[in-house]
Amino acid sequence: MFKWFVDPGHGGRDPGAVANGLQEKNVTLKIAKKIKKIAESEFDGVEVRLSRYADETVSLKERTDQANSWGADLFTSVHINAGGGTGFESFIYNGNYSGKAQTDRVRSFVHDEIVKQTGFRDRGKKQANFHVLRETRMTAHLTENGFIDNASDASKLKSDALLEKIARGHVLGAARAYGWKKKSSGGSSGSSGSGSGSGSSSSGTYYRVVTGSFKNRSNAEKRQQELKKAGFESFLDVYKHKGETFYRVITGSFKERTNANKRQEALQKKGFTSFIDVFKK
Template sequence: MFEARRWASSLMAGVLAAQLIPVLPARAFSRLAAWAITAKGELLLRTSPNLDLDAFFKDGDGRYGDRIWIDFPGSPQRPRKIPGKGAVREIRVGMPERGVTRLVIEFKRGVELDPSKLRLVGLDWDSWRMRFPLQDARFVAMGEGILEREVPFPSGPTMPGLSRAPLRTLTVASLPWVRRGAYRVMLDPGHGGKDPGAIGIGGTREKDVVLDVSRQVASHLRSKGVVVKMTRRSDATVDLPPRARLSNQWRPDAFVSIHANAISMRRPEVNGLETFYFQSFQGKKLSSLIHDSILRTVRRKDRGVKEARFYVIRRTNSPASLVELGFLTGTADAADLADPAHRRQLALAIAVGILNYLRVAG
């Protein structure tokens, strides 16, 4: 028999009955978008609109440790169990009944929570926090999804302009966590073989740049347990229909085509990053996350996330994105794309964007 209590709906502490209710706001997101446990011992949530959160506590027994769970309207795309770290034994995302997503945080046996000190507090219209008041417990940061609203998923091009100075220098340690073996990604290095693609300043060829970047992205994704295939792994000629057909036969969770742009050599002032999707909310989300990750990593003019009818993203059934890394005919972009160190940062940024998409898409 367990003892269940409710968290007070005011800022005052109180020991109440079975259901635990949040403080404020009364409405938040329609489904779970992201969660994280911080090293400080906090649970952070981001949700979708029009939602009343239901939160519960259950004492541990001989089989389970103390558990907190929160219910969200909407079914999870992928029920899963995630091994915990530190004081947390396991995180579970499941569906206790049709149309309900349940996030369960189970603590290790011997870690005892006092439910009268627990509060699920609304920080903003889309974000929540719960602190775990455990002085001697060790917490390790972990989570899924993106807590910050850093990508608006615009309906048209994003606001143009030059991105700010690099906000970060990425390393392999920067790559987000995803469940190993759970996802498949198809990478499509543009052109190849007899088709060099764009040829830019200094004779830099698009097919060489994008193959190098794609190979690095593949390596980073594989290091996180993602299963990766490439439409070409060498300087080979591959027509467009076989690329889309290969993806549709394999049915990856995401398809990412990597290209470099070009315009007349007489227009060296034209530079910038463009990312494209075709008539798909998931494709738009994937494109936006990759685009934003690149802009937060390298200095690049932002030419926007746009809808387009490129063959491979139009004929691919999976969520698809086509990234134009920059203009090989642009003075600034050409110098960057010819630089191996810059390409390493681009590859890490693309990998981060893809991994963040997989975490959000579930």
Template structure:
């Protein structure tokens, strides 16, 4: 008995310790710093406690740094940043901690002056090797000379920094040089690099604005990884090369300073680089997070580059999930009518609120209709299927005798029976409480949209339009908002 009693606290402890982990939200780590130099230092601390080799580049010469990631990976070197004429204190201190015997300085004396080289030597670095060039194209060419032989080359636009950054992990891991082009012509330095490396095939990163067909056609056996914007280019790289990676780096797609040194860590950890807008995850980024089931994120930079709203989206279990929101009825089909209400209007109002909450939360909601139009039931199911959605939620209001009242949620057993029931239960348990209505429970119902949808699906009946008290709530903006919030939270709970 004493043993039994003693074991109870241990059991409780075990439950407290382990159960929350089982349901933990996505993991998000932010690597921050007061400025780009400190961010680079903090990034290096995540990957290196010591280093024989360090790569140093100018913190504002983006193109030079981004073509250096295969070099950094080859020498297992972190990338640190410097000002043109002097090392910052943070960078100096980090060099002293890492104690490298060799430093590669990337760029000419305008990017990194000889004074910086002397400072490095004073810190005890025995070999400082400069990889310079008169332009970013030449710097990239000279970096490629330091890499092992490889018949492939990556070609990116020298001013499309995001594209080089997005491919940097793959390039580094494969030992493929990143060479640069303009949109008008292939620079001589890049042509010479391909000649001397014996390049027989090329991976072209970016759309046809960055690398036009005229350039593409001159390259040896080119394959393009394009996209309609930088977010989609990065997502397509992750789709092609990192489909099994559950971890990713996230940086601002328009401000690269914080991400420059991140490419070395991303390469070391073999994780793709994805981009965000400062205040919201881009659609293509959400989609790849959802389709690759990425749940572990390293965010590069502070809360100005990547705002807290974005890290909250990343933490949310619904990030990147495609949820179909079906507002029942519409057009000439009013649905139930009573107490001054048409069901189609109530359904659409609540559906729009759910849609907006899902979108703000990081999901990819798809609405069956966003206006007062008629859609066949089969069209709704077909639209969900063609959008390849993960979940289907249909929103309705009920009607019967004036005395019938309450909230109920339906599922069907033909496809995804257990998951559909679970979805219906998570929504129902929150919805009747939010509406403060009678709990009519979770039921099996043979409605077309939940019978024919192949993904987990449920159909909610918010309350009865035919009941005066229920209808007063369906009419109220406050209860419409509460209902939408309950459905939204039910969907999160399902995940």
């Protein structure tokens, strides 16, 4: 199960930025709830928890403590900007840390997808020393979705359709970064010959195509970049064996072994060797 902790900025006694009849805390909560709904209803194996579900005061420390104790895989803090400007920007922690390349990679997917979905002006991929980015022990980023004090952005933020696009951008970006699988219900899954039928839940056996296993995370990330250049999305799986940790690059997770074999053939043509790991969840 992929654990995604989504943090709607501000809340309760802290309204965040206020302008044009909007309070940041209310807009961020609406977006976060939409993220949860879209991610859990459209993708397999994803669980979303929010730092708050209502208009409540939650300290920054409580937010990061919650995510850390849950053992979240990804932390996303949702905000609305203010201070004169227009458009979208995002942040990762500006320090040096072991998962920084992966953090930036995931952020880029999410950032680009939000810009694409919303049509917001792209203000850039930034870094900052924010509590929620610094004190989280997992991949973490923060999004600033339009300017509440800009009349044009604010009028868009009043429309449910834009909030839906913002949320969808967050979800589709994360889905691409981690290689989430779309729920198969509803037909058009894209991939051929899935043997539908019983037990449409996310549990069961998966055939995962492992394209490299590394002791060093940065080597695994390097492999991911090579795969990306060759047109393959992948995600990292942390695998512990006899007390040692390995970072395995997974290029597809399939319910049908034949589909995993097809992926292996496609990888082989581009020069990547792989093996199949049978994964039960």
